[in-house]
Amino acid sequence: MRIGIIGYGNMGRAFALGLKDHYDIIVFDKDTSKKELALQDGIGFSNSIEFLLDSVDLIILSIKPQDLASLKELNFNGKSLVSMLAGTSVSRLKEHIKDAYITRIMPNLAVIYKKGVIGFYSEDAKKEVIKSMLEHLGKVYELEEKYFDAFTAIGGSxxxxxxxxxxxxxxxxxxxxxxxxxxxxxxxxxxxxxxxxxxxxxxxxxxxxxxxxxxxxxxxxxxxxxxxxxxxxxxxxxxxxxxxxxx
Incomplete structure (x- = not known):
């Protein structure tokens, strides 16, 4: 499975490094200075978000919530999308992303060492595949979405x-x-x-x-x-x- 990560900040990078031994990873960040870091990490970097979306099987979204609107015109081609945007519900994601099967997660920084805790809520038929992927990074807790704020306070903070x-x-x-x-x-x-x-x-x-x-x-x-x-x-x-x- 080829995974595309949108956003190469601390958490996006942690996911890329934690998953690269198991999956083919390519990343995109609007800050092109992140390209050198990704290549140093042994991670492929796409200069185009459209190319990334076309060439992967699953997308991990690791951007700031305020940047969500920038995705509205993109075509996700009915692919699986995993969002780690803080405080951003599935219903809000659907307002901006029309053609993807959405999973919401809340990881903590310990995923860097594959000792993370990850809150997990999915409406995707492939959720067991996604959950199995996340288990490479730590312990996954499948929750109703209404409990994500509590999980964020204890597990995230x-x-x-x-x-x-x-x-x-x-x-x-x-x-x-x-x-x-x-x-x-x-x-x-x-x-x-x-x-x-x-x-x-x-x-x-x-x-x-x-x-x-x-x-x-x-x-x-x-x-x-x-x-x-x-x-x-x-x-x-x-x-x-x-x-x-x-x-």
């Missing part, structure tokens, strides 16, 4: 929020006298180990396993509860959800 927690751990280590490299490595190793522990225990069980009576951990847990940190974190995800709904 989540890496930035987790990175903020890692940064807080690193800065705390520096404050307590550790050098920045040790602090960062310790934070990362702790997160990685915790993810393994959470496969064996639920959150409450793990907290109780780590917390000794009158010990250091329960002192920190007390502060989490007293300051309402969990509520602050929930509010962070909820604000991202509300922003996604407003787009």
């Amino acid at each position: 989540g890496p930035a929020f987790v990175a903020s927690i890692v940064e807080a751990m690193r800065l705390s280590g520096i404050y307590m006298g550790l050098n920045k490299d040790v602090s960062y490595d310790l934070a990362m190793a702790t997160i990685e180990g915790t993810l393994e522990l959470l496969k064996a225990y639920n959150e409450e069980e793990l907290i109780l396993k780590v917390s000794s009576p009158a010990g250091t951990t329960i002192e920190g847990i007390y502060n989490i509860e007293k300051t309402g940190l969990k509520g602050i974190l929930m509010e962070t995800f909820i604000r991202a959800y509300q922003k996604s709904k407003s787009l």
